[in-house]
Amino acid sequence: MASSKKDANGRPTISNVTPEAAIPGGEFQIHGAGLARSERPRVTIGDVAAPIVIGSDSYLIVRVPEGASAGELVIEAGNQSSRAWTCDVGVQIADNLYAVANPAVDSFGNIFVTFSGSRGQKTPVSVYKIDLNYNPKPFVSDVMNATGLAFDKEGVLYVSSRYDGIVYQVTPNASVSPYVEGMGVATGIAFDPDENLYVGDRGGTIFKISRTRQIYVFATLEPSIAAYHFAFGPDGYLYVTGPTTSSFDSVYRIGASGEVETYYRGLGRPQGLGFDSEGRLYVAASLGGRRGVVRFANQQSPELFLSGPGIVGLAFTPSRALLVTTNNSLYRADVGIAGRPLP
Numbered sequence: 001m002a003s004s005k006k007d008a009n010g011r012p013t014i015s016n017v018t019p020e021a022a023i024p025g026g027e028f029q030i031h032g033a034g035l036a037r038s039e040r041p042r043v044t045i046g047d048v049a050a051p052i053v054i055g056s057d058s059y060l061i062v063r064v065p066e067g068a069s070a071g072e073l074v075i076e077a078g079n080q081s082s083r084a085w086t087c088d089v090g091v092q093i094a095d096n097l098y099a100v101a102n103p104a105v106d107s108f109g110n111i112f113v114t115f116s117g118s119r120g121q122k123t124p125v126s127v128y129k130i131d132l133n134y135n136p137k138p139f140v141s142d143v144m145n146a147t148g149l150a151f152d153k154e155g156v157l158y159v160s161s162r163y164d165g166i167v168y169q170v171t172p173n174a175s176v177s178p179y180v181e182g183m184g185v186a187t188g189i190a191f192d193p194d195e196n197l198y199v200g201d202r203g204g205t206i207f208k209i210s211r212t213r214q215i216y217v218f219a220t221l222e223p224s225i226a227a228y229h230f231a232f233g234p235d236g237y238l239y240v241t242g243p244t245t246s247s248f249d250s251v252y253r254i255g256a257s258g259e260v261e262t263y264y265r266g267l268g269r270p271q272g273l274g275f276d277s278e279g280r281l282y283v284a285a286s287l288g289g290r291r292g293v294v295r296f297a298n299q300q301s302p303e304l305f306l307s308g309p310g311i312v313g314l315a316f317t318p319s320r321a322l323l324v325t326t327n328n329s330l331y332r333a334d335v336g337i338a339g340r341p342l343p
Contacts, residue, residue, distance in 0.1 A: 019292065021090065027307050029059070035055070101271070101325075127149070150197075165183040167183060186200070187202045202224040230273075231273045232343045239273055291310075311326055
């Protein structure tokens with residue numbers, strides 16, 4: 001707990017700010033001393049005022065405003081200001097999207113995001129490609145309800161359709177062809193180190209498709225109201241989320257023979273997930289009522305890593321940034337963390 005004493009100059013003192021990062025609409029929790037005297041304090045992130053949700057002399061919660069960018073958080077109380085605390089604030093790099101899962105990033109750093117649409121909606125663009133200058137361009141336009149995205153080792157993109165149950169193969173020049181059919185309400189997809197493709201039918205079945213396109217039922221789970229989301233961990237397990245009507249959902253992991261284990265139970269609406277280069281798991285979810293991206297240093301120690309509303313997916317870039325997708329926007333937070341390479 002922070003000391004209740006102010007610093008020698010009488011200025012507010014920040015001792016800690018959590019979580020490590022946020023996007024607009026997310027919240028930072030600030031611990032310190034002398035944060036709120038008789039007057040209501042003023043908090044700025046960069047040059048933008050941040051609304052105060054809860055305030056006391058030793059604890060503040062502030063909401064990250066639109067227009068804030070990675071910069072310095074400063075508290076003004078009376079005529080005194082705190083020393084600046086550097087914050088990681090995600091900046092919007094694309095909007096007018098309709099993502100329902102993780103974005104995908106190729107080896108060059110190009111970003112691919114869906115415009116999924118509501119069920120049965122034919123959208124003009126199915127998948128956008130966002131280049132290194134963050135210019136979005138239409139990439140795929142012939143997939144109804146594009147949902148899951150994954151690259152194989154050759155850099156070929158795969159796109160699932162929850163409308164027709166097909167997983168499509170998309171070459172770098174945007175040529176689209178069916179790869180496998182009959183996948184039910186096809187949502188999450190991922191490759192294992194042997195390049196078998198896993199496809200989640202949100203009705204409760206996870207399929208395994210070999211490189212010769214033989215189809216197996218790999219595992220069964222409780223049906224999801226939205227989608228299954230996949231990521232392979234460094235331990236060789238397939239990690240799966242699939243939000244249900246419960247507010248106390250699980251992250252599952254599935255071994256090579258299809259046995260299902262509960263990795264962690266207690267997240268609200270867990271969706272997209274991924275691993276960093278140190279093997280830590282990140283999940284778009286709520287933890288203890290706080291929304292954003294939850295990080296697991298280990299199975300028993302989840303923490304909110306990034307705060308923000310409506311996050312459905314995440315991915316790391318070669319430049320060590322974290323991408324997060326909401327239903328209609330894509331943000332980049334320069335967190336300095338490398339993602340786990342493709343299996």
